[in-house]
Amino acid sequence: MDGSEPGADDLVFSCRDLRYAYLGRFPALDGVSLDVHKGEKVALLGPNGCGKSTLLKILDGLIFPDGGTFTAFGQPVTEDNLEDEQFSAGFRSRVGFVFQNSDAQVFSPTVREEIAFGCLQLGLPTGETAARVDDVLAMLGIADLAERAPFQLSGGQKKRVAIASVLVMNPEVLLFDEPTAALDPRTQAWLIELIADLSAAGKTIVLATHDLDALDVIADRCVVFAEDHTVSRVGTPQQVLTDRELLLRANLIHERSRVAL
Amino acid sequence: MGGTVQASRTPDWLLRGEPGLCRCGPAGIRRKGSFVEKTLTGGADLLRQVMFSEEIAGRPGLLQRLDPRLKAVSLVVLLVAVGLVHHVGTLVACYALTLLLATASRLPLAFFIKRVWLFIPIFSGIVVLPATLSIVTPGEVVLPLWHWHGAPQGFTAQGLTSAALVISRVATSVSLVVLLTLTTPWTRLLAALRALGVPRIFILIIGMAYRYVFLLLGVVTEMYEARKARTVRARRNDRAARGFVAASAGALFGRAGHLSEEVHLAMVARGYRGSPRTLHAFRLRAADAVAAVVVLAAAVTIYGGDVLVGR
Numbered sequence: 001m002d003g004s005e006p007g008a009d010d011l012v013f014s015c016r017d018l019r020y021a022y023l024g025r026f027p028a029l030d031g032v033s034l035d036v037h038k039g040e041k042v043a044l045l046g047p048n049g050c051g052k053s054t055l056l057k058i059l060d061g062l063i064f065p066d067g068g069t070f071t072a073f074g075q076p077v078t079e080d081n082l083e084d085e086q087f088s089a090g091f092r093s094r095v096g097f098v099f100q101n102s103d104a105q106v107f108s109p110t111v112r113e114e115i116a117f118g119c120l121q122l123g124l125p126t127g128e129t130a131a132r133v134d135d136v137l138a139m140l141g142i143a144d145l146a147e148r149a150p151f152q153l154s155g156g157q158k159k160r161v162a163i164a165s166v167l168v169m170n171p172e173v174l175l176f177d178e179p180t181a182a183l184d185p186r187t188q189a190w191l192i193e194l195i196a197d198l199s200a201a202g203k204t205i206v207l208a209t210h211d212l213d214a215l216d217v218i219a220d221r222c223v224v225f226a227e228d229h230t231v232s233r234v235g236t237p238q239q240v241l242t243d244r245e246l247l248l249r250a251n252l253i254h255e256r257s258r259v260a261l
Numbered sequence: 262m263g264g265t266v267q268a269s270r271t272p273d274w275l276l277r278g279e280p281g282l283c284r285c286g287p288a289g290i291r292r293k294g295s296f297v298e299k300t301l302t303g304g305a306d307l308l309r310q311v312m313f314s315e316e317i318a319g320r321p322g323l324l325q326r327l328d329p330r331l332k333a334v335s336l337v338v339l340l341v342a343v344g345l346v347h348h349v350g351t352l353v354a355c356y357a358l359t360l361l362l363a364t365a366s367r368l369p370l371a372f373f374i375k376r377v378w379l380f381i382p383i384f385s386g387i388v389v390l391p392a393t394l395s396i397v398t399p400g401e402v403v404l405p406l407w408h409w410h411g412a413p414q415g416f417t418a419q420g421l422t423s424a425a426l427v428i429s430r431v432a433t434s435v436s437l438v439v440l441l442t443l444t445t446p447w448t449r450l451l452a453a454l455r456a457l458g459v460p461r462i463f464i465l466i467i468g469m470a471y472r473y474v475f476l477l478l479g480v481v482t483e484m485y486e487a488r489k490a491r492t493v494r495a496r497r498n499d500r501a502a503r504g505f506v507a508a509s510a511g512a513l514f515g516r517a518g519h520l521s522e523e524v525h526l527a528m529v530a531r532g533y534r535g536s537p538r539t540l541h542a543f544r545l546r547a548a549d550a551v552a553a554v555v556v557l558a559a560a561v562t563i564y565g566g567d568v569l570v571g572r
Contacts, residue, residue: 062526085534092532099530103476104523109448109468113540118531120538130540149448151475152312169531 010038012073012173012204013059019067020054028054029065030229036173036206041199043215044208045240046225047251052208053100056175059206060097093122096171100178102158103150111153111161112137112146118169129168136168140194156187163194174198176207180214192217212252215241224250297502301485304478311475317443322366324444328549329453335556336441342560343433349422351567352429358559359436366444373443377436385431392427393420447471455539465537469524477517484509 013036020029028051036042036059044052057063058070061077070077072091082088096118099105108114112133119129137143140160150158159179166174179195180188192214199205207218215222215237222240226232226249233246240246247253318325324332346352363373391397393416394406400419407414442450448468455464488505 057526060530062530088534089532092530097527097530099523099527101523104520105527107469107472107524107527109451109472113448116540117528117533120540121532121534123538126540133540147446147448149315150472151308152315165531 012036012038012040013206014071015055015058015068016070017068018055018058018065018070020051020058020063020065024066027051027229029058031068032225032229032231033068034223034231036204038172038204039199039202041195041205041218041220042207043219043222043237044206044225045210045212045215045222045250045252047227050225050227050250051229052225053177056097056177056206056208060095060175061091062097089122092118093169094171095173095175096166096169097175098159098162098166098177098179100181102155102162105162105165106150106153106158109149110146111142111148111150114150114161115165115168118165122169132168132170136164139167140164156183159183159187159191163191167198171203173204173206176205176209178208178210180209180211188214210252212241212247224252226250297485297505298489301482305482308475308478311447314443315446317368318446318449320367322368322444324362324366324440326548327552328545329445329449330456331545331549331553331556332441332445333450333453333457335552336437338556338560339437339563340434342563343430343437345564346430346567347426348567348570349425349429351563351570352426352433354566355563356429356433356436359433359440362440363436363443366440368440368443373436373439376439376443377432381428381432381435385428389424389427393417393424395420398423452539461537461539464539473517473520473524476520477513480516481509481513484512 013034015032015034018029018032018034019027021027028049030051032051032055034042034055044055046052054063058065059072061072061082064070064077064079073094075081075087077091082091106114108117115133115136116129119132120126124132133146134143137146140163142157142160142164145153145157145161150161153161176195179191183191188211195205195207195218205218209215209218211218219237222233222235222237223231224233224235224240224246232250233240233243235243244253247257248255343352343355346355360370360373363370395402395414395417398417398420400417402413402415403418403421404416405413406416445453451464451468455461485505492501
């Protein structure tokens with residue numbers, strides 16, 4: 001079983017038979033294939049340690065598969081290709097990644113500098129960067145945090161800053177690693193609405209999540225991983241959520257869990 | 262069914278009530294906190310101080326209004342001037358000036374003085390102490406401590422003057438540095454250093470080290486609290502504490518390594534290729550030009566005045 005949907009022309013990502021093992025011994029992906037099309041919302045579901053985060057890192061060109069191929073926007077993404085300045089700048093400006101651990105992503109001395117970081121690295125002029133930063137700060141309602149240091153922020157605020165730091169680059173594709181994890185209900189609801197809005201604005205979204213409650217809002221298509229690091233099912237949120245056996249097998253629910261549809 | 266499976270795996274003793282290893286009432290035995298607890302409390306105090314310092318740096322005071330670049334350059338000029346002074350009187354006047362500047366910058370004077378004088382007796386005081394004695398600095402003994410072959414030995418006037426000179430110079434210099442750090446937000450100071458030509462990568466590393474030291478401090482505090490919450494009876498407090506320090510240092514090292522990898526990936530994901538670019542927004546104003554003239558005049562006056570005092 002693979003995560004490909006036939007018949008679409010505007011392919012963003014194409015993964016074929018991806019294999020990856022940490023330290024060469026601990027498998028994280030074992031023959032995973034997946035296509036992502038422009039404007040899609042794809043949710044990667046599965047138990048902890050099944051390879052969702054590893055796949056996201058491969059999709060962002062941060063790590064490279066031991067086997068299989070990965071192409072983005074029709075170009076193979078390899079370590080060698082990403083050493084090319086133009087390819088790297090093009091790829092990085094088109095794909096944004098919001099890490100699960102906001103503390104790792106928010107590393108600059110102030111929120112303003114954090115948000116400006118990506119644009120400056122990609123060579124955007126300082127004036128335009130500053131204007132974009134102000135716009136994103138206002139859009140996410142964090143203008144009052146602009147001069148704050150990261151250690152002065154709450155978990156929810158750090159998540160907003162991390163998202164702002166990616167949105168400011170205006171990427172075509174947004175990758176989210178467990179975006180709603182460890183957030184309070186209000187911030188979770190805000191984030192789910194934001195993902196829906198970004199999708200409505202034409203962004204392609206790939207996210208790893210355990211959040212089944214919001215699945216129909218944050219995904220058009222679900223890719224369910226099995227504990228053996230393979231893709232066990234691809235389907236719409238409705239198809240996945242109604243397949244109780246699949247959810248149990250993939251360790252997404254417990255026998256006593258009730259899934260709201 | 263799941264509940265039954267769970268219950269069958271639960272050991273009997275966990276299903277029974279536990280009377281407790283000790284009675285809950287007080288026994289009158291008190292144990293002081295270990296050095297680890299004191300160190301971590303110190304760390305938490307540091308965090309509070311940093312928060313307080315940031316608040317002070319944001320107050321509408323005299324020095325807070327000046328451009329950080331000007332303040333950094335002024336600091337160097339004034340430190341050189343103070344370093345060239347050879348008379349205690351001039352240095353005391355300079356120190357009084359720093360107190361005046363602190364007041365004009367709305368710094369709490371007691372906090373400012375404490376911050377300067379807390380470490381001077383420890384570092385400078387111990388270093389200069391031998392120099393005050395006649396065995397190191399011969400001269401007129403003003404306070405005899407012992408006799409050697411009939412000659413009185415002890416503190417000499419020359420030694421005490423030298424010590425006073427060193428201590429007053431250190432106090433004035435540290436006051437100037439503290440004035441800068443308390444009236445400039447850390448991030449603005451880093452940006453100012455960058456604008457003055459300090460290499461970008463150096464500023465980036467310092468900035469990140471400063472940012473993550475608080476995160477790691479939080480991790481260590483949580484580890485200690487988790488241990489403390491499960492410590493029922495500690496017989497040798499410091500011994501256990503040393504074991505904890507060794508174990509947590511190892512665990513922290515691993516976590517710091519993992520975090521640094523993640524941070525690097527987060528930087529690469531946003532286009533970092535080894536040469537960081539940063540945002541700057543500095544503009545010199547008329548007040549900065551006036552301040553530059555005042556600082557230069559002050560430096561000349563300090564040095565010139567000292568030369569005149571020496572004649």
